[in-house]
Amino acid sequence: MLAAGGYANQRGEKAMLKSFPILTTGAALLLASTAMAQTYTGDIAIDEEDVVLGQRHYSPYLDESYPNRVFFGDTHLHTSYSTDAGMIGNSLGPDDAFRFARGEKVRASVGEYAQLIRPLDFLVVADHAENLGLAPMIAESNPALLALPWGREVHDLVKAGQLNEAYVMWGTAMAELADPIDDDDLTRSIWARIVESAERFNEPGVVTSLHGFEWTSSPDGNNLHRVVMFRDDGDKVGTRIPFSNYDSNDPEDLWAWMQSYEDETGGSVMAIPHGGNLSNGLMFDTVRLNGEPIDIDYAERRARWEPVYEMTQIKGDGETHPMLSPNDEFADYYRWDRGNFGFELKTPEMLPKEYAREALARGLAIEEEIGVNPFKFGQIGSTDSHTSLATTREDNYFGKATPGEPGTASERYNELIIQDAIIGDEVAIRHYETLASGLAVAWARENTRAEIWDAFQRKEVYATTGSRMVVRVFAGWNFEEDEVHRPDFAAEGYDRGVPMGADLFAGPDGAAPTFMIRALRDPDGANLDRIQIVKGWVGDDGEPTTKVFDVAWSGDREPDAEGNLPPVGSTVDGADFTNTIGAAAIGGYWEDPEFDPTQRAYYYVRVLEIPTPSWLAYDEAFYGPQDLPDDAMMVQQDRAYTSPIWYSPF
Known part of the structure; x- marks a missing residue:
């Protein structure tokens, strides 16, 4: 599953999300005018003396426009x-x-x-x-x-x-x-x-x-x-x-x-x-x-x-x-x-x-x-x-x-x-x-109504069952395995790929989609167990099919002969647990080993924490034994689910 590979963009083109927002047609016309030395767009001042086509900046963040x-x-x-x-x-x-x-x-x-x-x-x-x-x-x-x-x-x-x-x-x-x-x-x-x-x-x-x-x-x-x-x-x-x-x-x-x-x-x-x-x-x-x-x-x-x-x-x-x-x-x-x-x-x-x-x-x-x-x-x-x-x-x-x-x-x-x-x-x-x-x-880039709503609209959102895990995934055609460890992981993901919620279109002949994934634990919560990718597709018989792949995990566990990863274990004792198992951060690279370029597919990431006490266990620690039913869940594993990335062969 952890094969080497690459990643391009939706139509094999490079996605230039690092842009120069002031170099629009409107800005160019304003720069050509001698009537004003300075023009204001909202509360952002554009000074013609500061605008140089193709200018590079020492600060790499001036032109950053992707959600950060x-x-x-x-x-x-x-x-x-x-x-x-x-x-x-x-x-x-x-x-x-x-x-x-x-x-x-x-x-x-x-x-x-x-x-x-x-x-x-x-x-x-x-x-x-x-x-x-x-x-x-x-x-x-x-x-x-x-x-x-x-x-x-x-x-x-x-x-x-x-x-x-x-x-x-x-x-x-x-x-x-x-x-x-x-x-x-x-x-x-x-x-x-x-x-x-x-x-x-x-x-x-x-x-x-x-x-x-x-x-x-x-x-x-x-x-x-x-x-x-x-x-x-x-x-x-x-x-x-x-x-x-x-x-x-x-x-x-x-x-x-x-x-x-x-x-x-x-x-x-x-x-x-x-x-x-x-x-x-x-x-x-x-x-x-x-x-x-x-x-x-x-x-x-x-x-x-x-x-x-x-x-x-x-x-x-x-x-x-x-x-x-x-x-x-x-x-x-x-x-x-x-x-x-x-x-x-x-x-x-x-x-x-x-x-x-x-x-x-x-x-x-x-x-x-x-x-x-x-x-x-x-x-x-x-x-x-x-x-x-x-x-x-x-x-x-x-x-x-x-x-x-x-x-x-x-x-x-x-x-x-x-x-x-x-x-x-x-x-x-x-x-x-x-x-x-x-x-x-x-x-998103800012905590405002417009920015939050727009993130929902473009589906660059994910779910957790209550924990504040930070999860990010990019898909494309020419990522390489060690790139998940790059400090500019997100910049490269947007520049050469697509994030959660986006579409990935047909890539180079013979290539399979590659994924870079990062997950970071809730700073006030539990360590992480594993990163998985859930794939869905339509088979030749026309029936929808789904499958779960383990991508990266904590510790030195190895899958068995059937490909099943052993459990991470548990430190739960009543309402107590420790982060002596699992990992605070996990990075994963994955290339789809069963990719068929003619089949539509989706991919989303599921991240699992290590086992932790449920609210019922915390209640019993606070109030004393509660004579709960036999099916009461005393131990659970919080998880995150990203929005999918959809592959289309067209």
Whole structure:
């Protein structure tokens, strides 16, 4: 696998990403003018005396234009303004969420204080669009809400302490897709509060707050949820109210709403699907929600509006499933695979249409057939926490929802996340089965709304299950094995290759793609076990196929005769572990040993940490033994998943 090789660019050409941004046509015209000695473009002064065509600079960084910084964030956090958070005990609003993300100490709804080990770099408060802000309106006895008969009734139930009855009343309306409020002016007033909060806490270069909301489509209890994330400031975002499940449960209607937003405001917006493992085969189906087959128009619209997929979060890891990847020893990681939201059990034929790895391969097969790949997405993680607290570390886990926060005794483990709505306990998921995941990580030059959003748009992003690992990968045709150790590794990667999220086109005859990969451990976390590449392709029989390759690893382990790498071992002892195994940094070079230049393919990197205690182990160390079920996971391995690099033979 570790063969020598080379790396070129998409069409065999050298990618010149080191540019001279001032030497544009406009700048040339300005230089020819004698009317002005100095011209300003934004806040950057261009002095004609400083401009010399082809000039070299001693400082090698003056003309650097590629992404050179890594930013960690959460694009999927709920506050009390989400009814399924505020109506079950969350009292923290958007301001508290942003304060916490900035590193401030915040008192959680149950009463425990919480703080991050380090601030996040960016955050999207993505409250559910459906009856946005209902709980705060009830708490404040909002006159506009009380003027509505349904609003008065649900308000009085809550004030009388009948919270469950009030929540069921709201849930019934949601299930029937009958908006019980249906007042755009009221929704607009609540949306304005959320927009204003994000504006107030946005501090470019420190912590970026991006505007967003969640569209909560759940046809027949199947999860088709999307987070909608804007690139724009509040002056544009505030002109529209969020599109909700009451408006439509069809993603194509959401895309149409997004198109109208861009047309009317000149802004930019994307949708981020998540939770495919709860969709019972709908998230990556081969037909549209209306039953029509996927055609070119649909595929182009889906790829355009949904450039990334949130493939790991608190409700289960969505990379793959043991039944889909039986030869992958790390496939069985926090599975939520019993059914949808309590209405229908899972069946095996649903699984291929639910997980990211298989969907990426199925996208290649669809592209082979119609010419467009609808599932050409980058990969991120986020929390989907409903506590207003974006915690992802196992030793600092504040749960999925307020009933599962620290300090709630046995309810922290026994709370029903997926309830037995119709079919009984077979589908039930309890809070002890949640995972602390995850984080969205972006490669960009600056921590601003535009730069972070653009990184998502070009898919130069990756997911982690909560750890702040730094991971980078480049692919091409003429890299050499020792180049992964170059100090200018990234400069060479961009100059002669493509990064995660990009396309690699046909290379020189006889060449196979080569990859340079670097991974660095979380400075406050665990050492690394190994770097792997996951490859997907379409075989001659037209069927999508995937395979995992070990690329580089810690220690002096050697693969056995079947090519299997021995485990890294474990230092876990209860809630303790040490970094006496693994490596702080791993660099890997890999050339595809099974490359067929006629086959479409994708490649993404998976990086595994050494085993560490789970949040349940930390809980037992703090609270004492908890009489947890036998399937409670006490030891786990955090991981990172990069966005793919796609190879096309054309």
